[in-house]
Amino acid sequence: MSAIPAEATTAEEKVETTGQYDELVNAGYEHGFITEIESETLPPGLDEGVIRTISARKGEPEWMTEWRLAAYRKWLEMPTPNWASVHYPPIDYQSISYFSAPKKKDGPKSLDEVDPALLETYEKLGIPIEEQKALAGVAVDAVFDSVSVATTFREKLHEAGVIFCSISEALQEYPELVQKYIGTVVPPTDNFYVGLNSAVFTDGTFVYVPKNTRCPMELSTYFRINEAKTGQFERTLIVADEGSYVSYLEGCTAPQRDENQLHAAVVELIALDDAEIKYSTVQNWYPGDENGKGGIYNFVTKRGDCRGARSKISWTQVETGSAITWKYPSCILRGDDSVGEFYSVAVTKGMQQADTGTKMIHLGKNTSSTIVSKGISAQHGQQAYRGLVRIAGKAEGARNHTQCDSLLIGDQSAAHTFPYIEVKNPSAKMEHEATTSKISEDQLFYCRARGLTEEDAVSMIVNGFCKEVFNELPMEFAVEAQKLLSISLEGAVG
Amino acid sequence: MLSVKGLKASVGDEPILKGLDLEVKPGEVHAIMGPNGSGKSTFAHVLSGREGYEVTGGSAELDGEDLFELEPEERARLGLFLAFQYPVELPGVNNMYFLKAALNAIRKSRGEEELDAVSFMRLMKEKLKILHLDDSLLKRPVNFGFSGGEKKRNEIFQMALLEPKLAILDETDSGLDIDALRIVADGVNALRSPERSMIVVTHYQRLLDYIQPDHVHVLAKGRIIRSGGKELALELEEKGYGWIVEGEAA
Numbered sequence: 251m252s253a254i255p256a257e258a259t260t261a262e263e264k265v266e267t268t269g270q271y272d273e274l275v276n277a278g279y280e281h282g283f284i285t286e287i288e289s290e291t292l293p294p295g296l297d298e299g300v301i302r303t304i305s306a307r308k309g310e311p312e313w314m315t316e317w318r319l320a321a322y323r324k325w326l327e328m329p330t331p332n333w334a335s336v337h338y339p340p341i342d343y344q345s346i347s348y349f350s351a352p353k354k355k356d357g358p359k360s361l362d363e364v365d366p367a368l369l370e371t372y373e374k375l376g377i378p379i380e381e382q383k384a385l386a387g388v389a390v391d392a393v394f395d396s397v398s399v400a401t402t403f404r405e406k407l408h409e410a411g412v413i414f415c416s417i418s419e420a421l422q423e424y425p426e427l428v429q430k431y432i433g434t435v436v437p438p439t440d441n442f443y444v445g446l447n448s449a450v451f452t453d454g455t456f457v458y459v460p461k462n463t464r465c466p467m468e469l470s471t472y473f474r475i476n477e478a479k480t481g482q483f484e485r486t487l488i489v490a491d492e493g494s495y496v497s498y499l500e501g502c503t504a505p506q507r508d509e510n511q512l513h514a515a516v517v518e519l520i521a522l523d524d525a526e527i528k529y530s531t532v533q534n535w536y537p538g539d540e541n542g543k544g545g546i547y548n549f550v551t552k553r554g555d556c557r558g559a560r561s562k563i564s565w566t567q568v569e570t571g572s573a574i575t576w577k578y579p580s581c582i583l584r585g586d587d588s589v590g591e592f593y594s595v596a597v598t599k600g601m602q603q604a605d606t607g608t609k610m611i612h613l614g615k616n617t618s619s620t621i622v623s624k625g626i627s628a629q630h631g632q633q634a635y636r637g638l639v640r641i642a643g644k645a646e647g648a649r650n651h652t653q654c655d656s657l658l659i660g661d662q663s664a665a666h667t668f669p670y671i672e673v674k675n676p677s678a679k680m681e682h683e684a685t686t687s688k689i690s691e692d693q694l695f696y697c698r699a700r701g702l703t704e705e706d707a708v709s710m711i712v713n714g715f716c717k718e719v720f721n722e723l724p725m726e727f728a729v730e731a732q733k734l735l736s737i738s739l740e741g742a743v744g
Numbered sequence: 745m746l747s748v749k750g751l752k753a754s755v756g757d758e759p760i761l762k763g764l765d766l767e768v769k770p771g772e773v774h775a776i777m778g779p780n781g782s783g784k785s786t787f788a789h790v791l792s793g794r795e796g797y798e799v800t801g802g803s804a805e806l807d808g809e810d811l812f813e814l815e816p817e818e819r820a821r822l823g824l825f826l827a828f829q830y831p832v833e834l835p836g837v838n839n840m841y842f843l844k845a846a847l848n849a850i851r852k853s854r855g856e857e858e859l860d861a862v863s864f865m866r867l868m869k870e871k872l873k874i875l876h877l878d879d880s881l882l883k884r885p886v887n888f889g890f891s892g893g894e895k896k897r898n899e900i901f902q903m904a905l906l907e908p909k910l911a912i913l914d915e916t917d918s919g920l921d922i923d924a925l926r927i928v929a930d931g932v933n934a935l936r937s938p939e940r941s942m943i944v945v946t947h948y949q950r951l952l953d954y955i956q957p958d959h960v961h962v963l964a965k966g967r968i969i970r971s972g973g974k975e976l977a978l979e980l981e982e983k984g985y986g987w988i989v990e991g992e993a994a
């Protein structure tokens with residue numbers, strides 16, 4: 251039996267924070283590095299000099315530079331991952347520029363140069379023209395987010411004492427917080443892409459919610475849609491202190507294009523005693539044309555640590571994009587009575603490949619985890635679900651419920667399910683359910699005989715299939731996700 | 745309203761319908777009876793556009809429109825409704841949501857305004873009463889886990905809501921208990937109107953006690969071999985099909 255692939259994986263969408271709000275933007279310029287970034291791109295290639303330059307440009311503390319270098323040295327010794335279930339040509343890491351100006355220069359000059367199929371999707375999603383430009387990577391000068399929204403937003407967070415900023419800013423403003431937590435959930439040696447990310451990351455988000463604080467709003471990258479440029483190597487760190495609660499929404503339903511084919515992000519969540527983190531992702535990277543050309547490789551490592559007693563971490567994801575997705579948002583249930591949840595919808599069509607799943611590592615007593623995975627495959631889409639549930643010897647009274655459903659559309663798609671279970675404590679209660687179904691001709695005809703088109707019918711059945719997961723998403727996100735799913739399955743039938 | 749002429753259809757190489765003629769005028773109710781496997785459901789499916797059947801001859805027009813030129817959903821929007829002999833389950837799809845989507849798709853195609861949630865609820869309440877249907881069924885997935893009788897009633901409820909021009913009820917009475925039969929029949933009768941026609945496929949004359957047909961036809965071996973009034977159904981009940989089918993063969 252093949253082992254579960256390294257740790258989590260896959261790069262992932264935008265998690266940018268830099269300069270969202272005017273003050274932060276100004277702060278950035280004040281420090282001088284944002285302008286510098288714009289005016290300078292390092293030549294392709296990676297060595298210690300490049301890493302030192304990145305760290306210096308970012309004005310990082312010494313320990314951070316050393317941390318990056320240590321990660322880099324380890325990375326050099328790591329073998330390139332070779333996964334059985336996804337196929338892509340080898341990546342030349344020396345041909346990537348690790349510190350580059352925003353993609354303004356390389357991107358399309360206007361929407362006329364953008365893939366019409368992409369624009370059509372934007373139209374369907376009802377995205378305003380300025381946002382379309384940003385998403386498609388067209389150079390945009392005007393900041394179209396309402397400044398007042400951003401300001402109110404920032405003030406509210408400030409009052410509550412919540413820190414929500416770019417990881418670069420956090421390294422300058424709150425270095426001791428970052429140092430205390432970074433790499434404690436996903437160590438730089440975790441896997442190949444984490445190693446690389448740790449050495450070179452330049453973008454990402456930092457969130458800290460103080461003790462007994464309920465974050466007054468959903469933290470969302472929505473508010474930053476005008477900065478749709480996405481880092482290739484992003485780093486997100488979210489810390490929920492004792493008794494706090496935060497809900498973080500990542501991504502965007504609009505398909506995003508990016509010059510960078512490879513995305514290798516790292517997301518670390520830490521929940522202390524009685525804290526709860528809810529992390530929702532709607533991911534719709536450009537999957538490439540029908541042959542998969544130009545699509546994004548999304549290799550992200552996402553892991554949450556329920557470090558405190560009675561803490562809870564919940565991952566919800568809706569994945570429809572990317573040429574290749576490889577990710578396993580996971581929970582380490584360290585604290586006694588802690589709770590981990592994973593709700594996922596993944597869609598693959600055309601030539602898309604997805605290998606996703608989760609890991610629930612039960613270490614504490616009376617820990618419980620829930621996994622609900624819904625996979626939809628159409629056309630030539632290939633999909634694998636891998637789930638690992640490990641109950642450690644000391645995890646007295648642990649419980650897991652896993653439900654893994656696949657829905658196939660057409661007869662050329664495929665879905666595979668690989669559940670791995672390791673139980674070292676006999677008191678564990680494990681439940682596993684798995685189903686595979688197909689949208690039948692009978693179902694389609696029944697709907698059509700009631701006046702619905704085949705596409706309406708498919709989208710209705712698919713949305714019904716995904717309901718349990720959508721229910722976990724914040725309201726507006728759920729509506730968007732449904733719409734997104736319908737659009738992404740258009741033309742996938744027959 | 746409906747005009748079917750010389751309809752021939754086959755499944756694979758197997759001819760099932762072998763020259764079927766039927767004229768249905770506005771407001772009329774026609775009953776079609778006939779032995780198992782004679783082609784009744786096939787006829788209903790071919791009219792509503794189900795895949796898997798090949799029309800090899802003849803024509804079918806609804807209000808002058810060639811049905812075979814239209815997709816199944818276009819036929820439905822034109823006002824054709826099929827109450828399925830075996831209603832299909834749609835796990836995960838909320839019944840109420842389904843009905844609203846269907847109704848609005850049909851309304852839209854007619855150039856009518858789509859109903860909002862409030863007016864839809866009101867309309868539904870009204871129609872529920874006709875069918876004495878428990879509204880808990882509306883909150884469940886379409887037909888999913890419904891009893892046989894509940895499925896059939898749900899079909900008629902859909903018909904009440906969608907208000908078709910021509911409804912084909914394929915053995916809607918099978919599987920209903922006596923009370924349910926009465927309720928369904930009352931529901932169907934309530935929907936009778938000078939503009940709406942119905943084709944009722946049934947094996948039992950009992951249904952025709954409740955739903956009085958204008959015409960009764962016997963379908964056998966892919967053709968209508970006998971037509972008559974309501975008394976034909978009584979005669980069939982008494983003597984079975986043998987005498988006509990044999991008479992036909994002779």
Ligand SMILES: Nc1ncnc2c1ncn2[C@@H]1O[C@H](COP(=O)(O)OP(=O)(O)OP(=O)(O)O)[C@@H](O)[C@H]1O
Pocket residue numbers: 755760778779780781782783784785786787796829
């Ligand atoms: N998809 C199919 N493949 C093969 N044969 C079919 C198919 N559909 C219908 N038939 C055949 O066509 C004939 C007519 O079937 P149909 O379902 O129309 O009969 P029916 O009159 O509705 O019968 P019943 O009273 O039992 O419902 C039967 O012999 C049946 O086996």
Ligand SMILES: [Mg+2]
Pocket residue numbers: 784785786829914915
């Ligand atoms: Mg039949």
